[in-house]
Amino acid sequence: MSTVDLENLEMTYNRLYELSVQIGQLIDRKLYSELITFMKKKDKLLKDAEKIVTKLANKEFNNAKLVEICTKYEQQEIANIEALKLVRDEVKKELSKASKDSKLLRAYSPNNELKQGNILDYRQ
Secondary structure, three states: OHHHHHHHHHHHHHHHHHHHHHHHHHHHOOOHHHHHHHHHHHHHHHHHHHHHHHHOOOOOOOOHHHHHHHHHHHHHHHHHHHHHHHHHHHHHHHHHHHHHHHHHHHHOOOOOOOOOOOOOOOOO
């Protein structure tokens, strides 16, 4: 029975790796709205893997294949995280720029009533 569980765990880890590669491709193509579906699939696969790991917890087996698969999966996940960090930094930069532009427009709009004699601080 443990060989079947071990094979199931190996298949689950392979599916996780393939899913992670697909997520990386979506990030590269900037299809961020589709990431949610893939993340839900990944969560389900992780839960399945956790169940199998608990079954195999006290059993002896050769885990060389699992280590190899997990290493590939980990490297892909790190690459995905780095790619998303770059996207996050770009979004932060654009938000900051938009915020400054918005403040300037509001400050100098014709509908803006001067209630006090404050000077606009462009650094805000």
